[in-house]
Amino acid sequence: MNVQEQIRKYIASQPEPKRSDLGELHRRILQASPQCKLWFFDGKDSADRTVSNPTIGYGLHTMQYAGGKSREFFRVGVSGNKTGISVYIMGLKDRQHLAKTYGKKLGKAKVTGYCIRFKALEDIDVDTLEAAIGDGIANRGDGD
Numbered sequence: 001m002n003v004q005e006q007i008r009k010y011i012a013s014q015p016e017p018k019r020s021d022l023g024e025l026h027r028r029i030l031q032a033s034p035q036c037k038l039w040f041f042d043g044k045d046s047a048d049r050t051v052s053n054p055t056i057g058y059g060l061h062t063m064q065y066a067g068g069k070s071r072e073f074f075r076v077g078v079s080g081n082k083t084g085i086s087v088y089i090m091g092l093k094d095r096q097h098l099a100k101t102y103g104k105k106l107g108k109a110k111v112t113g114y115c116i117r118f119k120a121l122e123d124i125d126v127d128t129l130e131a132a133i134g135d136g137i138a139n140r141g142d143g144d
Contacts, residue, residue, distance in 0.1 A: 003038045003039065003040050004038065006040040006042075007026065007038065007040050007056050010040065010054050010056065011023050011026065011056075014080050017120055018080050018084065018085065018120075021085060021120055021121045022056075022078065022080060022085065024121060025078055025085070025087075025121065025129075026056060026078065028126075028130060029058055029076070029078070029133060029137075032130065032133075032134055032137075033058065033059070033134070033137050036058045036059045036060075036075075036137055037057075037058070037059060037060045037074070038056070038057065038058065039055075039056070039057030039058070039073075039074040039077075040054070040055075040056060040057065041054060041055045041057060041074075041077075042054050043055065052079075053079045053080060053081055053086070054079060054080075055074075055077040055078065055079040055088070056077065056078045056079070057073070057074025057075075057076070057077045058074055058075060058076045058077075058078075058133075058137055059074055059075030059076055059136070059137040060072060060073075060074070060075060061073050061074060061075040061090050061091045061139075063090075063091070073090060074090065075089075075090055075091060075136055075137050075139065076088065076089055076090065076133050076136040076137050077090065081117070083117075083119060084117065084118050084119035084120060085117070085118060085119075085120075085121075086115055086116070086117045087115065087116045087117075087129065087132070087133065088114055088115050089114050089115075089116070089132060089133070089135075089136035090114060090136070091136075091139065092113065092114050092136075095113035095114070096113075098111050098112070098113070098114065098115075098116060098132060099111045099112075101132070101135075102116070102128055102129075102131065102132045105125055105128040106118070106124050106125055106128050106129060106132075107123055107124040107125050107128075108123035108124060109123070109124050109129075116129065116132060
């Protein structure tokens with residue numbers, strides 16, 4: 001199964017209204033960044049144990065580890081969780097950037113160093129979320 005099929009299957013497996021919200025968010029990200037690399041992480045480790053929620057990834061980020069190793073990963077991730085949706089902006093050096101730049105404008109969302117969590121799209125300002133995602137994919141706002 002290719003990445004697009006995995007993403008479609010994952011979105012379809014979600015209960016409403018999360019299914020519609022994830023589908024809309026996916027559509028908007030692809031519309032804004034049609035050439036970005038797509039990823040799908042099923043949330044399982046090499047021993048097939050669940051370590052996180054499945055995540056749709058967008059863009060490309062090379063993570064550098066302290067020991068000198070590196071790994072390619074997505075720049076922005078979108079995942080359904082128990083209470084709603086999480087959007088991850090990876091590679092931010094300034095852990096306050098999301099909260100300072102977007103936090104107050106988002107609406108009913110919890111913003112941490114690299115994650116924006118909300119119950120439903122109707123609870124937040126989607127244009128502000130799109131701006132945060134766009135900055136993440138373009139690697140803006142990370143302190144470089």
